[in-house]
Amino acid sequence: MMDHILLQNALMGAFPTAASFTDFKENDREISRHAIPGIIRFAFMHHIIAQESEEALMDFLQKNEQPPSDKPLQAGLTFSDVMDILSGNLSVNALIAQLEITARELSLPEIQAPMVTRLKKKFVVNTPKKRALLRILAFKLALKCPDLNWHYEILMQLPVRSTADVEHVHETAGVTTTFHLQGQGEIIVPADVAWLKNELTDCIDYLRLASHVNKKVIETIGATSFSLRSPKKSGPQDEPRLYHEAVRNLMAIAHQMSARWLLSTHSSPQKKLIIIVYAGAMAESHFITQRILEISLTAESGIYLTDFARLCALYASVKAGIELYAKHPQRATGYGGDIWSVSHFLSYNYYDYIPCLLEERMLPRATTGTSYEDFKRALHFPEQAGQSAFGAIGAMHRYPQSALLLTEIAKVLRARNMPFEADAVLANLLLSNPLNLVARLMRMLIYSNIAQSQSDPPTANLAFDRAEAEGDFIVGSCTPESDIWHEIGVLHFSRSVKYLNFLRDKNPARRLHISKEDILRHLRTAHKAFLKSMTVSATGKATHSLYMFIYTQCLIELFSSDERAMGKPRFSMHADNAVIFHDVVTRVFRNIGWLRDDLPSGQQKLEKTFQNMLLTLNLVIARYENLVLCRSNIPHIKYMFALILWDSAPALTPQICLLTLEWLKIAHRETEKLLKDNISVYHVVTGSIGAEKFLAHISDTMDFICKHVSEEDLRQGKETPQMRTALKELSKTKLMLLEIDRSQAETLILCA
Numbered sequence: 001m002m003d004h005i006l007l008q009n010a011l012m013g014a015f016p017t018a019a020s021f022t023d024f025k026e027n028d029r030e031i032s033r034h035a036i037p038g039i040i041r042f043a044f045m046h047h048i049i050a051q052e053s054e055e056a057l058m059d060f061l062q063k064n065e066q067p068p069s070d071k072p073l074q075a076g077l078t079f080s081d082v083m084d085i086l087s088g089n090l091s092v093n094a095l096i097a098q099l100e101i102t103a104r105e106l107s108l109p110e111i112q113a114p115m116v117t118r119l120k121k122k123f124v125v126n127t128p129k130k131r132a133l134l135r136i137l138a139f140k141l142a143l144k145c146p147d148l149n150w151h152y153e154i155l156m157q158l159p160v161r162s163t164a165d166v167e168h169v170h171e172t173a174g175v176t177t178t179f180h181l182q183g184q185g186e187i188i189v190p191a192d193v194a195w196l197k198n199e200l201t202d203c204i205d206y207l208r209l210a211s212h213v214n215k216k217v218i219e220t221i222g223a224t225s226f227s228l229r230s231p232k233k234s235g236p237q238d239e240p241r242l243y244h245e246a247v248r249n250l251m252a253i254a255h256q257m258s259a260r261w262l263l264s265t266h267s268s269p270q271k272k273l274i275i276i277v278y279a280g281a282m283a284e285s286h287f288i289t290q291r292i293l294e295i296s297l298t299a300e301s302g303i304y305l306t307d308f309a310r311l312c313a314l315y316a317s318v319k320a321g322i323e324l325y326a327k328h329p330q331r332a333t334g335y336g337g338d339i340w341s342v343s344h345f346l347s348y349n350y351y352d353y354i355p356c357l358l359e360e361r362m363l364p365r366a367t368t369g370t371s372y373e374d375f376k377r378a379l380h381f382p383e384q385a386g387q388s389a390f391g392a393i394g395a396m397h398r399y400p401q402s403a404l405l406l407t408e409i410a411k412v413l414r415a416r417n418m419p420f421e422a423d424a425v426l427a428n429l430l431l432s433n434p435l436n437l438v439a440r441l442m443r444m445l446i447y448s449n450i451a452q453s454q455s456d457p458p459t460a461n462l463a464f465d466r467a468e469a470e471g472d473f474i475v476g477s478c479t480p481e482s483d484i485w486h487e488i489g490v491l492h493f494s495r496s497v498k499y500l501n502f503l504r505d506k507n508p509a510r511r512l513h514i515s516k517e518d519i520l521r522h523l524r525t526a527h528k529a530f531l532k533s534m535t536v537s538a539t540g541k542a543t544h545s546l547y548m549f550i551y552t553q554c555l556i557e558l559f560s561s562d563e564r565a566m567g568k569p570r571f572s573m574h575a576d577n578a579v580i581f582h583d584v585v586t587r588v589f590r591n592i593g594w595l596r597d598d599l600p601s602g603q604q605k606l607e608k609t610f611q612n613m614l615l616t617l618n619l620v621i622a623r624y625e626n627l628v629l630c631r632s633n634i635p636h637i638k639y640m641f642a643l644i645l646w647d648s649a650p651a652l653t654p655q656i657c658l659l660t661l662e663w664l665k666i667a668h669r670e671t672e673k674l675l676k677d678n679i680s681v682y683h684v685v686t687g688s689i690g691a692e693k694f695l696a697h698i699s700d701t702m703d704f705i706c707k708h709v710s711e712e713d714l715r716q717g718k719e720t721p722q723m724r725t726a727l728k729e730l731s732k733t734k735l736m737l738l739e740i741d742r743s744q745a746e747t748l749i750l751c752a
Contacts, residue, residue, distance in 0.1 A: 010140070172237070175250050179200065183272075207629055230246035260354060307338050316627075321343040349628070410422040451495070485532040486544055492529060527553060534546060551736050578732060636694075
């Protein structure tokens with residue numbers, strides 16, 4: 001009942017009077033001709049009107065017409081404030097993704113980010129598309145904040161004010177990062193300072209952060225320092241959650257600049273780049289930064305955080321190790337808080353590649369050609385190689401114990417399918433620091449990748465055992481973080497899939513080495529690891545492990561109920577899939593509070609509840625969109641969003657199908673960007689996969705969906721008998737299982 005009332009009020013928010021609807025129909029004809037049938041269909045399908053006709057809709061609007069409001073808008077309220085209220089903690093892109101869903105439901109035009117930006121700068125609603133956007137916003141406000149009663153006609157009264165008029169409100173607090181060159185035996189020269197400023201500008205462009213961090217306001221501090229600022233989201237200054245996006249972005253820049261400096265021809269062991277990350281009132285940032293610079297700073301990474309910046313980073317799930325560097329140092333300087341330093345970055349999947357390392361002058365681009373052979377010789381047998389022409393090896397000689405530099409080099413080699421060379425680079429680091437967490441983790445991933453590439457079960461087993469030994473070493477010797485347990489879970493999950501592929505092989509010689517119990521044993525081990533990952537996480541439900549926990553539980557139940565499924569050539573369409581996935585998802589989502597215990601009765605209401613939850617989940621995922629900036633991981637994350645949305649739904653709807661296709665399209669675009677640099681894609685099933693092959697996977701998934709129902713029919717949303725039949729047929733297949741089936745086909749090719 002509540003859903004019906006909310007949707008009814010939402011429609012009244014977009015069209016508060018019959019006159020408002022008539023105005024839309026007559027004055028915005030280029031939009032209304034297409035939209036009105038969709039709006040009528042929406043009202044009819046949600047039981048707002050009894051008949052699917054314009055007359056019924058007009059009758060509803062006339063009977064429920066809202067009287068003119070005698071309550072003026074809050075003084076100083078702007079369009080930007082309305083957007084902030086709607087977005088909450090979501091990014092602009094995430095909010096637009098949410099609004100896009102409503103636009104499609106009401107058959108209104110696609111929402112474009114530049115239009116929102118222009119309205120923030122100057123609120124002039126002078127086109128049909130802008131008016132349509134305002135109706136969508138009114139619709140969403142009625143759903144999210146019904147007490148405000150800010151319908152379309154009220155929003156049209158917002159003042160024409162530019163963002164610049166209220167910018168000071170948004171800039172009083174945020175994250176400030178200072179980059180300071182410091183000589184220790186050598187003098188910092190003007191060329192070094194020029195390099196720093198130019199590289200900062202390039203870094204913002206490279207990480208695609210120009211809309212978050214304005215490169216035009218790189219502030220010069222003294223002779224050898226520059227600062228970047230990123231405002232927090234609006235709200236109380238002391239709320240660390242409001243800094244999550246800003247601190248992630250500036251920590252990503254700090255990671256890039258630290259490594260870029262080590263690789264620069266301007267750097268030397270006698271010159272240091274000190275980076276200080278401060279969060280809080282921006283007016284105090286320079287004073288505190290200068291006080292911290294007076295302290296002797298010697299940590300390798302050169303990245304330091306103030307107390308509150310560290311707290312903000314923890315709330316933002318920044319993927320870096322942060323250790324106490326100094327307890328209340330030199331109170332006389334004016335800064336009495338603790339100083340924290342970055343000990344390591346989990347850059348293998350979260351932070352982007354250092355651009356110069358992708359150039360052939362630094363590292364070979366592929367395993368073919370003389371360049372690769374020359375590099376191998378210089379790396380493994382330097383006594384025979386003479387003077388190396390590869391810049392990465394020269395940098396390794398300058399900084400032989402730099403964990404940041406060596407792991408970044410190994411990361412590129414691993415992404416280009418050079419696992420043994422990547423392992424050799426990590427060996428240089430582990431000689432001096434055998435407990436280095438990131439190096440151990442990357443070695444575990446490298447041996448898992450080696451195992452995945454093997455066509456012989458005993459050889460694959462040997463590599464998997466080596467990977468597991470590295471995981472055991474990490475757990476026994478280091479502090480296993482949530483991400484470590486997640487990767488251990490992925491290792492066992494991918495091992496079970498590899499075993500499954502061997503077991504389904506027609507060659508009996510390969511099947512002899514694998515038993516069904518081996519598969520279930522590794523699935524259960526993966527299940528425990530994902531559970532530990534969620535337990536270690538402060539939130540108690542690390543999102544990436546939560547999804548894999550669900551998939552692992554589904555496979556365990558499928559194979560436990562029907563062990564014959566393991567030997568079948570295709571189990572993505574197994575008869576029990578729908579029931580098993582539905583039951584597991586319901587149990588897990590109830591357990592973490594994403595579904596109520598008192599689920600509504602009736603299959604239709606149950607499906608509606610699930611769909612609302614999944615759409616909310618879609619937006620929760622988008623909240624963390626800037627958590628991962630590594631280009632080899634982004635395509636798989638977008639792909640996984642599509643799979644999770646599809647596989648978790650108790651029943652498919654046109655809306656779920658469209659959202660799935662949208663995520664697949666984004667994954668396809670992000671994968672295409674990897675081709676020119678020959679970077680592989682991270683993958684939970686196979687460890688890593690070539691960009692060309694992953695593009696084929698995405699295309700196959702899209703073709704599978706569109707073979708049953710066209711995207712055009714989905715956008716029209718008509719519940720025809722043909723549509724219902726197609727959706728029912730599609731719902732039998734789970735996309736993750738389809739992905740595992742594909743890995744089976746590729747294993748057969750490998751073994752041939």
